[in-house]
Amino acid sequence: MADVTLRKVIKRYDEVEAVRGIDLDIADHEFVVLVGPSGCGKSTTLRMIAGLEDITDGDIMIGGDVVNDVPPKDRDIAMVFQNYALYPHMTVAENMSFGLRLKRFPKAEIKMRVDEAARMLDIAELIDRKPKQLSGGQRQRVAMGRAIVRHPKVFLFDEPLSNLDAKLRVQMRIEIKKVHQKVRTTTVYVTHDQVEAMTLADRVVVMNHGRIEQIGTPNDLYHNPATRFVAGFIGSPAMNFVPCRLEDVAGKLHIRLTDRIAFPLPPKRAARYQGVARNEKMLLGLRPEHIAEAKAHPQPGVEAFDTVLDVTEPMGMETLIYFTLEGAQICGRVNPNAGAHDGAPMRLAVDLNNMHLLNEVTGVVL
């Protein structure tokens, strides 16, 4: 058990800077997920923690010790790979015990640990099989078992669920969470799937272009994104962005979307954006669930407007609607009984209590 600290970590490959100075503190027992699009440096960061990549500059500490020049085997970490990386010529038990056997653990101890991990992962009856006789999900369990038996300071997961089909992925996600609840080992988990990040993490680290965009709890990132990238990356369907400008109408702060559509801001929001320049191009960020059918008795801060739908997607418990506003395609979520269908006119309402205002140039959420 240990905390992991990264201080100004840089990774440069010849001319390309894959990781551009990362600072990250991961507490003991914490489950941290690094998430971002491909090429954002998340896997490189994980591999640097593992010791599989040298760091160009900065410091990595595990349990308070700087491990920059410590070989992987002496870092006391365990890693689960995307393609499982099981040893094909060994049985499940041999795969799981390989590390312990190399360290010359007593046989009884090895057997005890393997049995314990196999029970925990529900693979006890597969213990004598070879990897090729296992399904993808079972292989991934074995790969996790191989990590668990080592009782390492830190677990590292490199997109472990990407090779599984959607249904199995959901199941394994829960499995990983259960394992973490039992063993409480500090975990760093890399994925490009924001749903995986949100569901698994104590804290999510959103990365982009080799930098950390934002660190926070899943709810924190969802409700208070710091940048346009985080706002657009977290949440599915993604947040809508509509060009807008602020203006004062009769002493009250309004947000104008089109020539036709302008809404007064609710008092809390108006106070927050008081200092923002008027009549400058801004972006309004609104999550789909804050665009819904207009109700007969509107709440304060919820403003109605009329539009014509382009496309609707019935999902069963809700219907996703798409329409165009100022050239931007907007997604909303309405009740399946609200009468939304392709090409129909509809009266919608936006909940401005949950709006975000973004600087269009810098992408910073104000």
Add this chain to the structure above:
Amino acid sequence: MASTVVISKGAPTRTVKYGSMSRDRIWALRWSYFFLALFAIFSLVPPLYMLITSLKSSAEISAATNPWWVFHPTLENYISLLTSNQFLRFFWNSAWVSIVVVTITMLISVPAAFALARMRFWGSATLATGVFLTYLIPDSLLFIPLFKMFAVVGDWTGIQLINRWYVLLLIYPTLTVPFCTWIMIGYFASIPKELDEAAIIDGASWFQTLTRIFIPVALPGLIAATIFAFTVSWAQFLYPLVFTTSTDQLVLPVGIITSLIKGDVFNWGQIMTGALLGAAPPLIIYAFLMDYYIAGLTAGATKG
């Protein structure tokens, strides 16, 4: 009457009813069997002729009878060869040289291939290509300079290497090591990178990664390389012909030619028997290792 009509109508529609795919497949099969038969005849006729001739007496070989039939089968050729100390000496020399050469080759080429495939170091890619290029130089060009080299070494150090069977232990690896290294580089390169990374994180040293992960996983490649090295050293003719001359130093292929052809007298029966007996060990080794080779291939061992 009615029922027979039904059957005779039903039967042809059922037999013809194999879509276009299976019709293609049948033709593909016919062609493959045709060529398979052609190649089988082509490659099996010479050993068959050897077998037939080895069972004949010298008199029957020179008689003007059907050469493809044995009228008076005899084992006299086998008996005289297998009781001849000279022939057994050739056999022993060949076996000893081949086994040692295979061992030397594997001890050099497997670690070399591992280093070239996995430990990225300065110039490793160039070196890997260089290894292959050395194999492309025909060995028939090299025997004169090599002979000269060993002669010079003999003059300078007094270590006599020419006309000693163990000189072959130095020469054959120059033929086998480059190619075996090349084969093994290919096999090692096909092993996913994550496998050695997993081993490294599990605490394995480079040497343990090689012996406990790479060698078992690349076993089919290792067997292919072993078969190649054995075949090269067992069947090599030019080098032993040049470098060894005394009868007690000869290996089997050269020994058969030098001892069984006396001037213009060809002892065909014994030559054929000797060739057949000489072909047996590689055949046995192939038969034995092929099972592992194919089993290893079909297991898809490298897919994690």
